[in-house]
Amino acid sequence: MSKRLMALSVLVIFVLTFGLSGCGSQQPAKPAEQSKAKxxxxxxxxxxxxxxxxxxxxxxxxxxxxxxxxxxxxxxxxxxxxxxxxxxxxxxxxxxxxxxxxxxxxxxxxxxxxxxxxxxxxxxSGLSMVVKVDNNTLKSFKDLEGKRIAVQIGTTGADEAKKIKNATIREFNTAPEAFIELKNGGVDAVVNDLPVNEYYIAQAGGKDAKIVGEPLTSExxxxxxxxxxxxxxxxxxxxxxxxxxxxxxxxxxxxxxxxxxxx
Incomplete structure (x- = not known):
């Protein structure tokens, strides 16, 4: 009996040792060990x-x-x-x-x-001006003296527009708001970055507005x-x-x- 008990004890120890280690190797990595993308x-x-x-x-x-x-x-x-x-x-x-x-x-x-x-x-980039498509009097930045100008707040376009003599500056939170104001006749021109103005003209198909004059700045x-x-x-x-x-x-x-x- 004692020999059988000893053999059984050895078998139990073998199963517990290698069986548990095998299970442990199959456990998924803990969340803390998983790499996280920055x-x-x-x-x-x-x-x-x-x-x-x-x-x-x-x-x-x-x-x-x-x-x-x-x-x-x-x-x-x-x-x-x-x-x-x-x-x-x-x-x-x-x-x-x-x-x-x-x-x-x-x-x-x-x-x-x-x-x-x-x-x-x-x-x-550079700054350019946009006017309504039927406006033939505004041809350069110099022509904006005393006019109503729409700009986006905090931009270099706003800074430059404020330098124009006797101009009334209307600041908007976004560029689309400035273009809408031009379309509605609330301002005479929009001063903004050239590629943004070009994109607006392209999307509108040139029906509402046009770019006039040379770029004011190089940015x-x-x-x-x-x-x-x-x-x-x-x-x-x-x-x-x-x-x-x-x-x-x-x-x-x-x-x-x-x-x-x-x-």
């Missing part, structure tokens, strides 16, 4: 087509800036989370730490550069990060260089503007 919180004024706007069908944010920042994030190995907000609230949101970066057709200026870090320029857009977050700024610049090098930037540019980017 998220880059991006702030943007999503009413500035063709750079950023909401698709009517999918309700997703699309545009040149949206495609570009996703390509940059892919190079960085992170995911993008877009937060829509007013243009004039973007820099305060960066300073408060509510977002990590902003891409919103933001012109690089010395004043803004005192508050944020800008990436290398990713787009060259460059940059991706902004918090002044203290130099590490993120460096990573974005590195990723932007790579996106331009591997041809992805050119693909995105052609998609939204129908031509290759200037060299």
């Amino acid at each position: 998220v880059l919180k991006i702030g943007s004024d999503t009413a500035f087509a063709p750079f950023e706007f909401q698709d009517e069908n999918s309700k997703e944010y699309v545009g040149f800036d949206m495609d570009l920042v996703k390509a940059i994030a892919k190079q960085m190995g992170v995911e993008v989370q877009v937060q829509s907000m007013g243009f004039d609230g973007l820099i305060p949101a960066l300073e408060a730490g509510n977002i990590d970066a902003t891409i919103s057709a933001m012109t690089i200026t010395s004043e803004r550069a005192q508050k944020v870090n800008f990436s290398k320029p990713y787009y060259k 460059e857009y940059g991706i902004a990060t918090a002044k203290k977050n130099t590490e993120l700024a460096d990573k974005i610049n590195k990723a932007l260089d790579e996106v331009k090098k591997n041809g992805e930037y050119e693909k995105i540019y052609v998609k939204w503007f129908g031509k290759k980017p200037p060299q």
Whole structure:
């Protein structure tokens, strides 16, 4: 009996030892051990087509800036989370730490550069003016003296319009609101970024408005990060260089503007 008990004890120990270890190897990894994708919180004024706007069908944010920042994030190995907000609230949101970066057709200026870090320029633009299609009296920025001008609040277009002698400036939260005001006859012209004006004209089929005169300024857009977050700024610049090098930037540019980017 004693030999049988001893043999049985050895068998039980064998089963418990190897059986339990086998079960343990099949257990899934704990949540804390699973890798989690990092998220880059991006702030943007999503009413500035063709750079950023909401698709009517999918309700997703699309545009040149949206495609570009996703390509940059892919190079960085992170995911993008877009937060829509007013243009004039973007820099305060960066300073408060509510977002990590902003891409919103933001012109690089010395004043803004005192508050944020800008990436290398990713787009060259300039200010232009839009008038109603039947307006043949306004042909240049000089003709805007004493006129009613619609602009988007917080933009370089608003800054330049305020310099025009005796002009009445009406500021709107979004570019589409400024264009609607022009269509309704509430203002004589809209001053805004050239590609945005061109996109509006194209979408309207040139029925309501037209662009007149030469661009007032030459501007460059940059991706902004918090002044203290130099590490993120460096990573974005590195990723932007790579996106331009591997041809992805050119693909995105052609998609939204129908031509290759200037060299």
